[in-house]
Structure formats: C-alpha cells, structure tokens
Amino acid sequence: MSIRVENIQRSFGAFKALDGVTLDFPTGELVALLGPSGCGKTTLLRIIAGLDFADSGRILLDGEDASSTHVRERKVGFVFQHYALFRHMTVFENVAFGLRVKRKGRPLDKVIRAKVTELLKLVQLDWLADRYPAQLSGGQRQRIALARALAVGPSVLLLDEPFGALDAKVRKELRRWLRRLHDELHITSIFVTHDQEEALELADRVVVMNRGKVEQVGAAEDVYSNPATPFVYEFLGAVNEFRGNVVGEGLQVGTDVIPQVGRGYGNGQQVVGFARPHELDIVVDHANTNVGVPARVNRILSFGPVARIELSRLNGGGETTEQQFEVQLPAQRLAELQLTTGQAVRLLSSRLRLFDQGSVK
Amino acid sequence: MAGVASHAFGSRAHAARFERNPAAREPAAVKWIIITVSMLFFASFLLLPLYAVFSEALRKGWQAYWEALVEPDAVASMRLTLLAAAIAVPLNLVFGIAAAWAIAKHDFRGKHVLVTLIDLPFSVSPVIAGLVYILVFGAQGWFGPWLSEHDIKIVFAVPGIILATIFVTVPFVARELIPLMEAQGREEEEAALVLGATGWQTFFRVTLPNIKWGLLYGVILCNARAMGEFGAVSVVSGHIRGQTNTMPLQVEILYNEYNFAAAFAVASLLALLALVTLVIKTVIEWRLGREPHPIGAP
Numbered sequence: 001m002s003i004r005v006e007n008i009q010r011s012f013g014a015f016k017a018l019d020g021v022t023l024d025f026p027t028g029e030l031v032a033l034l035g036p037s038g039c040g041k042t043t044l045l046r047i048i049a050g051l052d053f054a055d056s057g058r059i060l061l062d063g064e065d066a067s068s069t070h071v072r073e074r075k076v077g078f079v080f081q082h083y084a085l086f087r088h089m090t091v092f093e094n095v096a097f098g099l100r101v102k103r104k105g106r107p108l109d110k111v112i113r114a115k116v117t118e119l120l121k122l123v124q125l126d127w128l129a130d131r132y133p134a135q136l137s138g139g140q141r142q143r144i145a146l147a148r149a150l151a152v153g154p155s156v157l158l159l160d161e162p163f164g165a166l167d168a169k170v171r172k173e174l175r176r177w178l179r180r181l182h183d184e185l186h187i188t189s190i191f192v193t194h195d196q197e198e199a200l201e202l203a204d205r206v207v208v209m210n211r212g213k214v215e216q217v218g219a220a221e222d223v224y225s226n227p228a229t230p231f232v233y234e235f236l237g238a239v240n241e242f243r244g245n246v247v248g249e250g251l252q253v254g255t256d257v258i259p260q261v262g263r264g265y266g267n268g269q270q271v272v273g274f275a276r277p278h279e280l281d282i283v284v285d286h287a288n289t290n291v292g293v294p295a296r297v298n299r300i301l302s303f304g305p306v307a308r309i310e311l312s313r314l315n316g317g318g319e320t321t322e323q324q325f326e327v328q329l330p331a332q333r334l335a336e337l338q339l340t341t342g343q344a345v346r347l348l349s350s351r352l353r354l355f356d357q358g359s360v361k
Numbered sequence: 362m363a364g365v366a367s368h369a370f371g372s373r374a375h376a377a378r379f380e381r382n383p384a385a386r387e388p389a390a391v392k393w394i395i396i397t398v399s400m401l402f403f404a405s406f407l408l409l410p411l412y413a414v415f416s417e418a419l420r421k422g423w424q425a426y427w428e429a430l431v432e433p434d435a436v437a438s439m440r441l442t443l444l445a446a447a448i449a450v451p452l453n454l455v456f457g458i459a460a461a462w463a464i465a466k467h468d469f470r471g472k473h474v475l476v477t478l479i480d481l482p483f484s485v486s487p488v489i490a491g492l493v494y495i496l497v498f499g500a501q502g503w504f505g506p507w508l509s510e511h512d513i514k515i516v517f518a519v520p521g522i523i524l525a526t527i528f529v530t531v532p533f534v535a536r537e538l539i540p541l542m543e544a545q546g547r548e549e550e551e552a553a554l555v556l557g558a559t560g561w562q563t564f565f566r567v568t569l570p571n572i573k574w575g576l577l578y579g580v581i582l583c584n585a586r587a588m589g590e591f592g593a594v595s596v597v598s599g600h601i602r603g604q605t606n607t608m609p610l611q612v613e614i615l616y617n618e619y620n621f622a623a624a625f626a627v628a629s630l631l632a633l634l635a636l637v638t639l640v641i642k643t644v645i646e647w648r649l650g651r652e653p654h655p656i657g658a659p
Contacts, residue, residue, distance in 0.1 A: 049555060051551055051555070072554065072555075072558075072559070076555060080548050084548035084549050085549075086549055086552070086566075088571060089570075097558070098557055101553070101556065101557055101558040101562045101566070102557060149555075149556075151556075152556055
C-alpha cells in the first residue's frame with residue numbers, strides 16, 4: 001500500500017508538533033523518519049496509524065482519503081517502542097489476538113494455530129510460544145510484537161522506535177534481521193528513530209525531520225553526503241564548523257584561509273563551512289603562512305585503524321579558544337605526521353560544505 | 362488506602378538486601394524494639410478485642426450462641442445487610458471501573474473535580490452523609506412531600522439504607538483501580554485497537570484481565586465496608602426491628618438492652634467477615650506480588 005500525507009498540521013496547545021508535513025511513502029519501501037526527540041516523527045507515525053489525528057491535512061492510503069477511517073479498518077501493523085505486549089497472555093495468544101478478535105470471517109482454531117506457528121517461526125521464536133512476555137528478553141519481546149503486528153496481514157507496517165529500548169549489540173542484530181525480513185515480505189514500512197546510524201543503515205529512504213517540518217528526504221547515501229540544510233549536516237554526524245567570508249575560491253576564517261572550498265557563493269559572502277572529522281587534514285610545516293586554520297592538539301586517540309585527534313582553535317595571537325575540532329586520520333597518516341600533544345598545527349579541508357550564515361543558528 | 366495493593370510488594374526484596382548488608386544495618390536492638398512495640402500495640406488494640414468478641418459471644422455456650430443467631434430479628438438484620446451489600450457492591454464495581462477508566466486513560470476538563478468527588482465519602486463523616494439523605498428525602502426534606510404523595514418511602518426504610526451504603530462505599534473500587542490503570546498506561550489498549558479489536562473486546566480481553574486482582578481487592582474492601590457501615594446507615598435507618606436494622610445496628614440495639622451474649626453473637630459474625638476479608642486480601646496480595654512485573658516500563 002502506498003501512503004501519502006498532505007500538509008499535516010498538529011498542535012498540542014501552543015506546541016506545534018507537525019507543521020505542514022507532506023510526504024510520499026511508495027509501496028514496498030522501508031522508510032525511516034529520523035529526527036531529534038520532539039521533532040514530531042512519532043506523532044506523524046501515530047497519525048498515519050489513526051492513533052492520533054491531524055488538526056488539518058489529509059492522509060491518503062492507496063490514493064484514498066483515510067482521514068476518517070477507523071484505526072481498525074486501516075490495515076496497519078503497529079509496533080510500539082515499549083512493545084505493548086499483552087502481559088497476561090502467552091506469546092502464542094499475543095500473536096493470535098488479532099485473528100481471534102476478527103468479527104467477520106474469523107478463521108478456525110486450526111487455521112489460527114497454523115498461522116501463529118508460522119509467524120513465530122518467521123521471527124525464530126516458536127520455542128517460546130508458551131512463555132509470558134515478562135519471561136522474555138527485550139529483543140525477543142520486540143520480535144513477538146512484530147509477529148503480532150504481522151498476524152493480521154497488514155498492508156503497512158509502522159514501527160515506533162523499534163529498537164530504542166534495547167542495548168547496542170541486540171539493536172544491531174535486530175536491525176539486520178528486520179532488513180532481511182523486509183526484503184522477504186516487501187510490506188510498506190515506516191520506522192521512527194532518533195539514531196542516525198540506524199536510519200542510514202536500515203532504510204531505503206530517510207526522512208529527516210526537525211521541529212515539525214521535513215528537512216530532507218532521500219536515500220541514505222544522498223542525505224549523508226549531500227545534506228540539504230545545516231541541521232541535517234549536524235544531525236547526521238560529528239561536525240567541524242568554520243565561519244568566515246568567501247574569498248575567490250577559498251574561505252577566509254579570521255586572518256587565515258582554507259583554499260579551494262568550491263564555488264556557488266559570491267566574493268565576500270558570509271558563510272559557514274562544515275566538515276566531517278574525516279574530511280579534515282592536519283599539516284605541521286606551515287610556519288609563516290596563513291593557509292589552514294591554526295589549532296593546538298589536545299588529545300590523540302590512536303587505537304584502531306583510524307586515529308582521532310581533538311584540537312582547540314588558536315586565535316591570531318596563538319592563544320587557544322573555546323572552539324573545538326575533531327579530526328580522523330588513517331593510522332598511517334598519523335605516524336607520518338608524528339604529532340604530539342600540545343603541538344600547534346593547521347587544519348585544511350578540500351571538502352568543506354558551505355551554508356549561508358543566515359541559515360545557521 | 363488507595364494503591365495499597367500495588368505499592369506494598371516491590372519493596373520487600375529491597376528491605377532484605379538492605380538488612381543483610383552490614384554497612385547499612387541498624388543495631389539489632391533498634392529492630393527488636395520496633396518490632397516489639399508494634400506487636401504489643403496490635404495485640405492490645407486489635408487482637409484482644411477480637412478475642413473478647415468471641416469469648417463474650419460464647420460465654421453462655423454454643424446453644425445460646427446459635428439461638429441468638431437464628432432469632433428472627435437477627436436473621437432479618439443479616440438479610441438486610443446482605444441485600445444492601447448485594448446492591449451497593451455491584452453498583453460501585455461498575456461505577457468504580459468507569460470512573461477509574463475515565464480518570465486514568467482519558468484527559469478531560471473537571472478530571473480533578475471527579476477525583477476529589479470520589480474521595481468525598483472518605484473525608485465526610487458518615488453521620489453527615491446520613492443526615493444529607495434525611496434532608497433530601499425525609500418527610501421535611503426537599504422531595505419529602507412529593508415522595509409521600511406517591512407513597513414512596515426512602516428514609517427510615519430499606520432504600521435509604523441502600524443509598525447510605527452506596528454513598529460510603531463509593532471510593533473503594535475506584536481508588537484501588539486509578540493508580541493501577543495509570544501505571545499500566547494506554548499502550549496495550551492501543552495495540553488491541555490497531556489489531557482490530559472493538560471497544561468491548563479490548564475491555565474484556567485486555568483491560569479487565571490486567572486489573573482483575575486490583576479490582577477484586579477493591580471489591581473485597583468495598584464489601585467489608587458495606588456490611589460493616591454503622592454511622593450513615595444508623596441515621597437513615599429509624600431502627601425498626603426486623604425491618605430496617607442492619608447487623609451493626611442490631612448489635613447496638615441488643616447491647617443497649619443488656620443482651621450481651623446476643624449482641625456479641627451477631628458481632629462475632631461481623632468479626633468473622635473481617636477475618637475472611639483479611640484472608641482473601643492476603644491471598645490477593647500474594648497473587649499480585651507474584652504477578653509478572655509490568656513490562657515495558659522504561
């Protein structure tokens with residue numbers, strides 16, 4: 001089933017949870033709604049499910065306006081952040097619930113049994129059928145919650161922070177497992193997360209949201225390497241910030257210059273340049289020059305194949321300032337540089353991404 | 362009173378851990394003094410009277426005891442007490458669930474007013490409650506003339522007793538359920554809804570099983586109070602023997618007539634009721650304690 005939301009508005013008192021959101025979710029895709037807490041992503045998910053309502057705007061399921069369709073008739077499967085399993089029922093009964101409450105065309109007991117067993121096999125937990133939710137681990141509960149949602153044959157699967165309450169290792173496992181499951185079933189799925197790594201790794205497409213608005217929609221790669229707004233850039237990973245003016249093809253930061261940052265901005269324009277830690281380079285032998293932003297090495301973390309260097313920016317007089325930088329270098333490059341803590345260096349980048357200063361808070 | 366069932370358990374394991382830890386332990390003397398004081402207190406103020414009731418009731422032997430119990434006025438009082446409880450408890454069961462549901466799972470204007478109103482019978486003296494009914498339904502009351510015109514008797518009759526009983530027992534079920542339902546939240550009901558369950562199906566298959574022990578606990582307390590209520594019922598009863606006397610009132614009348622053995626015989630039944638209530642309550646608490654802990658609480 002394809003989903004389209006049009007110009008959705010939703011306020012809680014004075015707080016605007018959703019402010020004119022329009023999105024398309026094509027059939028069979030796995031889409032992530034990504035954003036910080038309070039950005040409206042869960043509210044949007046609940047509105048699509050019918051558990052919440054929009055103040056204005058439309059929801060189209062397969063092209064038909066579903067704004068007034070009851071939750072029961074929307075054919076959605078919903079997986080809650082805290083599982084919401086029925087605590088007084090066994091795992092088997094939890095999964096069977098959706099089939100047992102059917103009023104029209106309720107399947108025979110035999111059919112229900114077969115279907116539930118099949119679903120439990122699908123989530124690889126058929127051996128837990130007689131347990132109660134309290135006897136399961138978090139990851140197992142979440143998989144049962146998924147099996148329960150799938151039991152009613154939903155055309156859409158909505159997952160609200162599905163791995164939010166799990167520890168890092170289980171989260172990673174479940175992520176891969178969910179991706180495989182989606183590749184098998186091809187149900188249109190939307191999941192909400194505040195974890196950018198999870199969104200980028202799992203989803204066909206990522207919708208980045210902030211303050212009730214959509215900031216960017218695109219494939220993981222696209223969103224990560226071409227962030228449309230400063231917010232997206234900052235939200236998707238660690239970031240180093242350089243404020244200055246465009247001078248020719250370089251960026252002038254204070255009295256120093258980062259050369260060759262690209263075009264698109266006029267001479268003298270006030271911009272902010274962003275660079276990821278791995279997009280910065282450190283140079284040491286530029287004594288009497290203004291190429292590169294001066295900084296002092298605070299800390300070198302050199303375990304693993306990639307070294308991390310933390311630095312403080314130096315002002316014109318060579319004193320350290322509040323501004324911090326983080327650089328990632330291949331271990332080999334670090335060895336070449338022979339950096340020591342406290343050393344003054346300069347930072348360069350050929351991949352600065354520029355934004356108008358007005359668009360950055 | 363409210364929430365006793367839900368709060369009493371989690372702390373048990375904690376207390377043991379605290380005590381086994383030598384770094385946190387108080388001197389043994391403190392512990393034993395506290396235990397002795399509370400034991401003495403309970404023995405003298407609770408167990409002794411209970412013992413007195415039964416020993417007084419049986420002072421003249423089992424024969425006299427039995428006769429006092431089957432005496433027609435005593436039987437009539439038992440019947441009336443059972444009737445009042447049989448009407449008040451189911452009504453408060455329905456009202457309690459409805460009110461708890463409304464308060465715990467919905468937001469609406471006047472929610473605080475409703476919560477306060479539910480507590481009213483706890484904060485008002487039962488005698489005042491009885492007087493209110495006299496004021497409203499009595500011969501000189503607001504509806505008095507209209508009622509007597511239509512030949513309906515409420516005050517000094519069975520309906521008044523039932524009304525007074527309902528009034529004093531209103532809070533028990535609701536007070537027990539509100540914290541329980543609030544703690545459980547709405548998610549399971551939402552899950553049922555998304556899975557296609559109707560409101561009734563959700564209530565009977567999800568909500569009710571989740572609150573059943575708390576509900577039973579509230580009903581037990583409600584029943585104990587319904588059968589034991591004295592003040593409010595006394596005011597509206599009129600003390601007509603064999604007609605408007607409940608068991609507590611019957612005890613008082615017999616006692617005032619210096620018929621101690623009979624008074625204590627009826628009183629012993631009420632005491633037995635208290636003991637049975639206590640046993641059921643303990644069983645429920647034990648069940649509640651073993652109940653799997655709420656899942657999904659962050």
